[in-house]
Ligand code: HEC
Ligand code: HEC
């Protein structure tokens with residue numbers, strides 16, 4: 001190699017390493033990750049493709065940056081409300097947060113209530129740091145958390161504070177001024193539990209914080225609420241764990257304001273799962289099964305003494321429709337295909353849950369069996385095996401009176417329409433392909449009789 005070429009090589013190498021903001025190449029970079037409004041969603045249901053989220057996949061997103069150079073925040077609302085199943089979810093989510101390496105979790109008043117009900121309140125601080133603005137008198141949790149980063153020998157600090165009431169907001173200057181958080185080069189982050197415009201404006205006018213995280217209203221994705229180059233940046237937390245909010249902090253040296261760059265990272269299906277968190281979800285499924293929540297669901301009484309009887313009874317008089325439902329084949333060959341074939345998805349709906357281990361989870365079972373919300377409907381695999389799967393009575397209503405009258409009394413009672421189950425979340429393809437979906441389930445002889453089950457008002461739900 002000649003001296004000249006070596007010189008050019010050196011120059012190029014220097015240029016590459018000097019690129020500001022390229023991850024892994026400049027040590028002046030800290031990444032803040034944030035999530036919030038988990039609302040109990042730990043995994044996408046897997047009903048249709050392309051779903052985002054999953055605590056097990058979040059691991060790879062967060063761990064793309066080492067613990068020394070990152071700050072992981074959750075803004076709270078771990079589960080939506082206080083039910084037995086949500087208490088189980090809460091216990092699983094906090095364990096997951098610990099495994100994911102969360103530095104700090106902002107507990108809302110509701111989170112504290114649920115943690116207490118689950119008997120977990122005292123143990124939480126051993127999993128991650130907790131801050132709160134809505135702390136009851138007997139709970140001593142701070143409103144502030146700080147983490148130090150050493151970059152090029154200089155110590156920087158990130159301070160995370162939470163506030164809710166006007167009084168708490170008026171005391172922000174005190175909270176931020178103490179310790180190194182008062183330095184201009186510190187990153188000052190405020191989590192608000194409410195997103196009202198007035199509070200956001202008040203905080204912005206204080207010129208105190210660099211980053212303001214507010215709860216999402218309805219968007220699943222964290223979004224920049226303020227302009228790009230203002231201070232503070234106002235960003236919504238996102239919901240349901242589908243995205244991770246990411247802020248790259250570029251420290252410009254001691255005494256100088258850091259630069260913040262926001263992106264949101266979708267948690268997509270191609271991100272590898274972290275095995276311990278896959279196992280943790282299985283623990284959740286086991287806990288839900290062992291608590292036998294499925295058998296203890298509240299169940300409505302059906303109108304007019306109606307009862308569910310199961311698809312097999314319908315076969316007695318509707319052999320043609322039954323066989324079609326069992327096979328979903330367009331061409332009907334009598335006597336063939338007594339077993340549910342894999343291309344008949346309705347008649348296999350329960351097996352789909354068994355495959356993923358969610359067959360005791362009422363949140364899943366409800367759309368994969370007959371009449372779970374009603375008395376005489378589905379209870380459990382042991383008690384009501386005949387009501388597994390999406391059966392005749394999901395769409396036509398409970399059949400007891402129809403059977404007793406040998407068909408003279410039409411089926412009635414609660415009937416689901418396609419879109420009750422084929423929702424945007426569970427069946428992303430459905431809305432744009434209604435006709436194709438409908439054609440796939442044809443099981444009636446054309447033309448159908450005058451009573452058409454798809455007519456409006458047929459549903460007495
Ligand atoms: C609101 C009703 C509803 C709920 C609740 C529901 N599902 Fe589904 N599920 C569906 C529908 C509809 C499909 C078919 C989607 C399609 O093909 O368009 C489906 C399909 C599936 C499949 C089959 C996917 C495939 O490609 O073979 C699995 C597995 C599944 N669901 C699991 C679950 C789990 C696990 C839960 C709970 C976490 C759940 N479902 C909750 C309605 C529901
Ligand atoms: C996913 C919903 C769904 C399931 C499951 C289902 N059906 Fe249907 N069924 C329909 C729809 C929709 C029609 C078409 C009626 C129309 O055109 O409005 C229909 C039509 C019929 C008809 C003809 C009705 C008429 O007016 O002549 C019969 C009989 C029938 N189904 C029986 C059954 C039986 C028996 C089963 C179970 C083996 C079953 N269905 C399962 C939705 C369903």
Ligand code: HEC
Pocket residue numbers: 309310311313314315316317318392393396397398399400402403406407408409410411449451453
């Ligand atoms: C004892 C015989 C018998 C059984 C069992 C039976 N049906 Fe029927 N069903 C009839 C007769 C008879 C008719 C009216 C004949 C026709 O119009 O095709 C009928 C009509 C229907 C129709 C069209 C009119 C309406 O009521 O909406 C549907 C849908 C239907 N049955 C669904 C079911 C379902 C679902 C089951 C099982 C829960 C079932 N049937 C069980 C005899 C029976």
Ligand code: HEC
Pocket residue numbers: 345346348349350351352366367368369390394395416417418419420421422436437438439440441
């Ligand atoms: C009670 C809930 C429920 C109702 C009501 C319902 N479905 Fe489904 N549907 C499901 C579930 C669950 C699956 C997935 C089962 C599996 O994959 O094991 C499914 C799967 C399907 C599939 C197979 C999807 C594919 O890509 O092959 C079609 C088609 C379908 N449904 C059409 C309909 C139509 C049309 C209606 C209304 C007439 C309807 N469904 C009503 C729950 C429901």
